Amino acid sequence: MANDDIDVVIVGAGFAGALIANELAKQGKKIVILEAGGGVPTNINDYMERFYKAQDKVPEVPYTPPLTNTDGHFDQGVNDPDKVRAGRPTVRTLGPGAWNDPKQSYFDQLTKREDGQKATPFSSTYDRVAGGTSHWLGTCLRFVPNDFKLGSLYGKSLPDLVDWPIGYEDLVDWYGKAEAELGVSANVEEQAYLDITFPPQYAYPMPGIPESLTDKAIRAALENLIPAETAFLKMAQPPTKINVVGTPAARNSQPYRNRRACAGNTNCIPICPIQAKYDPTITLNEALSHKHVTMMKHTVAREIILDADLRNVSEIRYTSYKLGSNETATASIKAKIFVIAANAIETARLLLMSKDEALPYKAKTVANRSGMVGRNLMDHPYYLAWGQLPLTGAHQLWPYRGPLITSGIEDLRDGAFRGERGAFRMDIGNEGWNFVMAGIVGSDPHTTAIDFINGVNRSLFKQPPRDGVGVFGPALTKALNDNITRQFRIGFLIEQTPNAHNRVMLSEHTDGLGLPRPQIAYNISPYEKQGIVAAYQLKELIFRRMGATDYTRVADDDPTRFEEKINGNTVALNYGGAGHIMGTYRMGTDPDQSVVDSYQRSHDHDNLYLVGSGTFPTGATANPTLTLSALALRTAERIARRV
């Protein structure tokens, strides 16, 4: 199609980009999608083969460009961040010595913030491929109403907390539409907590996913509590019961839109082998089935160029590259409206790369009158704990069965304590010690098996195998069954306050196209640390009530490690990344304090929309995908009215 016929150019084909493209496609709009990575493969066979063959089955491993060589080993040679043309962070380069080494890691992570505070790892990663966050878990929680008004509630004592320009009531219908598109399984009666409401007669598209045996055990452990046990939560009333409820998920509990019901592959992250879990390639393929929708793969947006009046974007400059060749081509594309849907780090990076000295404000970059582009980077710092039930008796939990997560604790996501510490939600893993051990000595069940077969004790079992003595035959199957079937883990996603000094900037290190890579300065504040302290105390309560042995440990050289005094004891804690990247071009009503309005339109440029969880003013505790999808659908409707 001719360049000036294009209604909308969308940068990025993940959740937000695919949803907006499809909504506009249905209305006959002419759309071009610029996708930095590979396109949608004909099938997922190559993804699955790469996953099966990989030594380290990290979230990014199935996707392209490959992280691994033909032996299935992570290979710095094929991942040189100076050379990869659409690079990405990987959890393989988050360890000590790697996380802040831009020769190894795509991110250039600083060890000090601009305010002089120590910076620590930003531990979340992403892919750059059509489908974007296909390696997500599938969790589709709604925000609770108070999540939208933390500024009003607690802003006096915590000025970093701000209100959203919209409330739950503005999003409630959009949540429903997003749940239909993604295909969410859940039960309304379980999800109506903390003032979450649903329209009359509302039903989720599919019934909830059944709970796992680990869920049942933890639910039973949290009934009949005495107030003294839960006083640490600082709820209005110490609860005598903490509910374990099903996690709403874009995972089919029955056939839905030509996709099968979940078969419990226990592999939502990195990839569902049967696509029972929704991923954005589903919506993207639907969008691409319209003849006036085009996707240019291996095409990296490099600059947003403004009209002479600076009020509108005129074009986007991009570079296309070819696999297996050094050839590149740089050109520009014009449209009536531009949507940047490249995730909270890559969108901020593109904005910061888009300089215009004529801009009438201090930051001479597009959409940055507020100076907030790249600032307020948030995640949900993720605290993990793992344990084992007694080896004798009927204490088996049978992990490695079912979806990775089926239930969690949601009713601690709000309360007056949010004036003092971060709220959290808790998820319950159905994958034993699989990934909690990965960063310690190697993923499970490998580590447990090696302990017994090789007579070592890297799991630090309290009843270890005899030193140096391997166990074989029936004694081995018994030892492994006894141990593995009693292993479990829980995780806490902690609310993080926005902080202007947690920041995405441009590095002097470049990628394979010569573009500056993201530079990041990040840490977690006392608010988050106190949230983790409360999570630790809940872990203690759960393990005590279950009679579980605690195997949680924090490696001495873990760069996210910190210590806190809890009940007089010094306790080592840490955090991981939840993959929930938020806040770097936040929405608000004040153009001096925010980057976009509630429709995710730039305050500064009328035809520029910045979408995805980068627009979240606060991150709350819910996994962000459902909310960013609801916002994307709301934005699509607004755009459709304009072109």
Added chain:
Amino acid sequence: MSKSTHGEPAQTTQSAVDHDHAAGISRRTVLAGAAATAAAVTIGADTPAVAQSADSKQDMETFVTLSAALTGIAPKLLAPETDSVGIKHDYFSWVNTKQPVAFARLLQITKTAAIQNPAGDGADSIIKQADVDRLVQAMESNADTKFLVRSIVLMWYLGSWYEPADLKALAGSSPPSFIGHTVISPKAYTQGWLWHVAQAHPMGYSDMQFGYWTRKPAPIEDFITSRSKGKT
């Protein structure tokens, strides 16, 4: 849900030449196996890696016996009569290529031990612990075979190859460290037995149906003995 992993395999020096010619097993057979491996690689097909001579068939049976003894899995499951997957051929040729001399010795020790594959069902389809212990004692008396035994069990359990030298180094190391492995093939990953020992399935390779996880699994015998069926 992301956490760092940094487990590249340590570089290990492997003895390229093994001067021990005392291995009683027919070198000719083992070499035939290695040649067949090369042929299979060349033609790139699922050709069984072992030449189907009488000797190599016997070696395969011995390999299955020693594998069943060490893993605690019924030999009829490791090597079903109708074996459409044929992972035993991949594993035989893998070990035979990696450690031909020590492997030959393991086969010979197994033959000498004269362990019969059990003919029964259920618990009687598993090689008895006393036989296993007798076999392991003989295999562990030699440093070359001691850790190869462990590599072979891990191979059947996880579809991954852990170098015997790495396992040896790990057994003597303190504090515990990372140890690398190589997934033998995508197919091998999906054939890992450890998942079944845990009454589950390889992550990303479930043959079960929606909702199975909310019920208790079938007893472990249904997963690792020859009466195994209906693993939910």
